[in-house]
Amino acid sequence: MNDYSPSNPPPLPTAAATASGGVLEAEPNAAELAPIGGLGGMLEALLRRPRGVLHHLSGSEAARLIGLLLLIAAVGAALYGVVVGTFSGGIQLWAAPVKITAGLFFCGAICLPSLYVFACLTGSVARINDVVGMVAGLLALMTLLLFSFAPVAWVFSQSTQSVAAMGSMHLLFWLIATFFGARFLYRGMARLGARSKGAFYFWMIIFVLVALQMTTALRPLVGKADTFLPKEKMFFLQHWGEAFSADKPTTPKTD
Amino acid sequence: MPSPAESAASPRPAPTRFALPALLRGDVAVLQGWLLQRSTPRLIGCLLAIVLGAGIYGASIGCWRSPMQGVYTAAKLPLILLLTALGNALLNGLLAPLLGLNLTLRQTSLAILLSFTLLALILATFSPLVFFAVWNLPPMVAGTARGTAYALIQASQVGVIAFAGLTANVRLLQLLRQLSGSQAVAFRVLCAWLAGNLLLGTQLTWILRPFFGSPSLAVEFLRPDALRGNFFEALAYSLRVLFTY
Numbered sequence: 275m276n277d278y279s280p281s282n283p284p285p286l287p288t289a290a291a292t293a294s295g296g297v298l299e300a301e302p303n304a305a306e307l308a309p310i311g312g313l314g315g316m317l318e319a320l321l322r323r324p325r326g327v328l329h330h331l332s333g334s335e336a337a338r339l340i341g342l343l344l345l346i347a348a349v350g351a352a353l354y355g356v357v358v359g360t361f362s363g364g365i366q367l368w369a370a371p372v373k374i375t376a377g378l379f380f381c382g383a384i385c386l387p388s389l390y391v392f393a394c395l396t397g398s399v400a401r402i403n404d405v406v407g408m409v410a411g412l413l414a415l416m417t418l419l420l421f422s423f424a425p426v427a428w429v430f431s432q433s434t435q436s437v438a439a440m441g442s443m444h445l446l447f448w449l450i451a452t453f454f455g456a457r458f459l460y461r462g463m464a465r466l467g468a469r470s471k472g473a474f475y476f477w478m479i480i481f482v483l484v485a486l487q488m489t490t491a492l493r494p495l496v497g498k499a500d501t502f503l504p505k506e507k508m509f510f511l512q513h514w515g516e517a518f519s520a521d522k523p524t525t526p527k528t529d
Numbered sequence: 530m531p532s533p534a535e536s537a538a539s540p541r542p543a544p545t546r547f548a549l550p551a552l553l554r555g556d557v558a559v560l561q562g563w564l565l566q567r568s569t570p571r572l573i574g575c576l577l578a579i580v581l582g583a584g585i586y587g588a589s590i591g592c593w594r595s596p597m598q599g600v601y602t603a604a605k606l607p608l609i610l611l612l613t614a615l616g617n618a619l620l621n622g623l624l625a626p627l628l629g630l631n632l633t634l635r636q637t638s639l640a641i642l643l644s645f646t647l648l649a650l651i652l653a654t655f656s657p658l659v660f661f662a663v664w665n666l667p668p669m670v671a672g673t674a675r676g677t678a679y680a681l682i683q684a685s686q687v688g689v690i691a692f693a694g695l696t697a698n699v700r701l702l703q704l705l706r707q708l709s710g711s712q713a714v715a716f717r718v719l720c721a722w723l724a725g726n727l728l729l730g731t732q733l734t735w736i737l738r739p740f741f742g743s744p745s746l747a748v749e750f751l752r753p754d755a756l757r758g759n760f761f762e763a764l765a766y767s768l769r770v771l772f773t774y
Contacts, residue, residue: 321626419627422620426729428614433736433759454627 297306299464302326316342320415320458328462331407335522343410344379350417351375357424361431361440362498369497369502377488378417382409392473393463400466408462412455419451437497439515444490452482467469483487486510549578552647555700557707560643564636564708572639575646582649583607587740589660590686594669594742601750605737606652610645613730614638617722624693624721629714630705640708641722644701651693659689669744682741698723735760 306326307408316339319327330339355371386409393400400408432445457477463474489495490510492503497517551559563571583606591602621641622634632640662685666678698719705715736755742748 311752319624322631419620419623422623426620426725426732428735429729429732430759432763433732433756435757436762439759439762457627 292311302329303309307348310339310342313342313345316346316414317418320346320411320418324411324458324461324476325465327411328408328458331411331462332404332466336403336407340410343407343414347378347417348375349411350414350421351378354417354420354424354427356433357428358444358495360428361437361496362494365502365510366494366498373492373495374383377492378413378485381481381485381488382413385477385484388480389477390478393466393468396463396468396470396473398463398466398468400468404466405460408459411462412459415458416448416451416455419454423447423451428519435488436521441496441517448485453487490514530755549650552643553650555647555703557703560704561707563643564632564639564704567635572642575639575642578646579610579642579649580607580647582651582653583610585656586649586652589656589663590682591740591742592660593663593666593682594739594744595748598739598742598748601748602740604750605740607649609730609733609737610649612733614641614645616729616733617641617725620725621722624725625718628717628721629711630709630718632708640701640704641726643704644697647700648693649695651696652689655689655693659685669742679741731760735763741766 302323302325306322306323308326310316310327310330313414316327318342327339330336336392352371355374356367358374359366359368359370386405389409390400390402390405393405393481427443427447431440434440459478460471460474487510490504490508490513493499493513494504538774548559584603587602587604587606588599590599592599618634618638618641622632622637625632625637666682669679702715702719705718706712709715709718736751738752738755739746739749746752749765
């Protein structure tokens with residue numbers, strides 16, 4: 275039974291333990307708060323103790339940790355981009371990694387201010403540094419997962435001529451990676467006291483739409499083209515529709 | 530930081546050697562010990578069991594077409610299992626902690642290898658039966674592909690492989706439940722691993738075709754168009770044909 279009185283009120287919820295949508299984000303335990311070393315330490319921490327990463331992102335080492343997260347995101351995106359480029363070969367071997375890495379960072383950068391505003395509107399005590407850290411974590415976790423999909427993507431890219439099929443497969447992998455990245459971001463928002471899930475979901479929709487449009491703005495990522503960037507502006511749904519229409523069905527042999 | 534697997538109740542001392550009965554029984558305490566302790570002989574035992582078990586089964590089904598096809602299929606079945614485990618090692622290793630099971634990359638790879646080992650052992654035990662069935666069938670000649678014999682062999686393969694796969698995955702689920710202490714986490718991890726392994730495994734199977742062979746085509750390790758198309762395109766094409774006409 276609680277022993278509260280007007281002179282002894284219950285403690286106010288701290289930012290770190292505030293409910294988000296009715297779900298409390300528990301404080302990290304001592305093991306999770308262990309210092310994060312170099313790149314290997316960050317990779318391990320991102321997967322096994324994300325609450326610890328979020329905690330350290332609000333501390334004095336934030337700049338170094340954000341740098342590590344962005345490095346992971348850049349390397350992961352570039353490596354996955356090389357695998358995407360192997361489908362068409364030629365200049366796509368360098369163009370695809372450049373476009374995917376730049377597109378991902380650009381997407382994160384233009385969505386970041388809106389995340390900060392949404393976080394504040396939902397009652398979060400997040401500072402801009404916290405938001406930068408969370409977005410860096412989102413991108414790092416996404417690209418880490420994308421990289422782990424690379425062997426599967428490579429096997430398929432060597433076995434099909436269909437741009438639509440490969441594009442769909444990359445999209446599926448990207449969506450799975452985004453789901454896990456979003457979970458990290460959600461934990462961060464909850465930890466910083468966001469009281470509404472709605473704002474988080476709304477921002478995620480914005481982020482996904484921007485990223486999908488980026489695939490069209492930077493096309494081709496999978497197929498071939500005469501120019502590095504497209505000459506014509508297009509909405510991503512229209513571009514995908516055209517890509518699927520142009521894709522000739524194959525009649526594979528079986529035995 | 531100790532993983533939940535390590536901090537769980539300490540299992541019975543695991544045999545240092547590769548103990549076949551423990552694996553077949555799905556003795557989770559022993560298997561948990563295997564995951565936590567490094568042992569090269571045990572790893573070699575798993576690899577050997579996969580190569581021999583799946584190899585013998587492959588030889589049994591491939592020899593219907595010709596002895597050489599039997600040799601090829603004996604090499605290809607273990608290759609599919611090992612390449613699937615290798616190709617998805619990183620993915621499976623990342624998915625486990627993200628879904629709540631704090632295992633290392635080595636432990637996740639070994640857990641999957643153990644389930645593949647069990648699968649290969651079950652397949653090996655069915656090999657004499659399959660070989661007997663094949664031996665009693667008329668030889669594969671042109672037109673067999675539409676005959677009763679071919680349908681019988683196909684159906685029996687589906688049955689045997691489904692049984693072996695199901696048993697191996699049930700055992701893996703039991704092991705994951707023991708490691709995580711949660712049915713929900715174990716089920717999530719298993720589903721994620723299955724989805725990834727299915728995706729890569731079906732494509733590797735497609736690339737490494739043929740397994741039975743065809744009487745109208747030459748006996749060869751890989752078809753000249755091995756890298757043309759994929760399983761899902763073939764499936765989509767078949768569905769399109771089915772619903773168009």
